[in-house]
Amino acid sequence: MQTQVMFYILNDEKNADAKDSSSAFYHACLQASHFYRQNQRVFIYTQDKKQAEEIDELLWAFDTDSFVPHNLVGEGPKQGAMVEISDQPLRGRRPVLINLTDTVPTFANQFQFIVDFVPSDENLKQKARERFKTCRQWGFQVNNQSVASPQ
Numbered sequence: 508m509q510t511q512v513m514f515y516i517l518n519d520e521k522n523a524d525a526k527d528s529s530s531a532f533y534h535a536c537l538q539a540s541h542f543y544r545q546n547q548r549v550f551i552y553t554q555d556k557k558q559a560e561e562i563d564e565l566l567w568a569f570d571t572d573s574f575v576p577h578n579l580v581g582e583g584p585k586q587g588a589m590v591e592i593s594d595q596p597l598r599g600r601r602p603v604l605i606n607l608t609d610t611v612p613t614f615a616n617q618f619q620f621i622v623d624f625v626p627s628d629e630n631l632k633q634k635a636r637e638r639f640k641t642c643r644q645w646g647f648q649v650n651n652q653s654v655a656s657p658q
Contacts, residue, residue: 512621512642514635514651531624532562534654535605536569538622539590543575548601550618551592554608559592562607566590609634611641625651 515538517530535551542549553559559579566577577590580597587599596614597604604618615621621642625635642649 510616510618510621510642510645510647512623512647512649514623514625514639514649516625516651516653517627518653518655531607531626532558532565534624535562535607535622536565536575538605539566539577540570540573540575542603542620543589544573547589547603547620548587549590549603549605550597550601551590551605552597552608552612553592553594555594558607559594562592566592606638609638611638611645615642615647616645621647 515534517534539549539551551559551562553562563577563579566575569575575590576588577592578584578588580587580591580593580595591597591601596612597617600617602619603622604612604615604620605622606612606615607624623635623638623642625632625639639649639651
């Protein structure tokens, strides 16, 4: 099965520097919630431990109508929650990867679906272009879609 990748283009024109990471984190939570409701196990891969903890905190309060079971890797149930978060490579298998790092993880090919983000900041946008190219070179089916920024 060919890995599918969706790059979400974040439209954060005003105050791009401050909004890029918060918008990506918001959309990462939105995607985690979406896949959880489809009964899909999700791995959110972060740049560092601080980011992992930020995503963990955001998911606690993300959807007031429906909790998204999640934890940092190594915490929670033995098999992990439906959504796991870490800055370390995944051990085990999950169908969905939400990538919040600057590169395509070396283990990306073990996922059926990858979510990535294209921030509006030019430096970050260039890194996203490199990830896009890498995904194509690795033979992934790559698409993109614009999304509105959170209010």
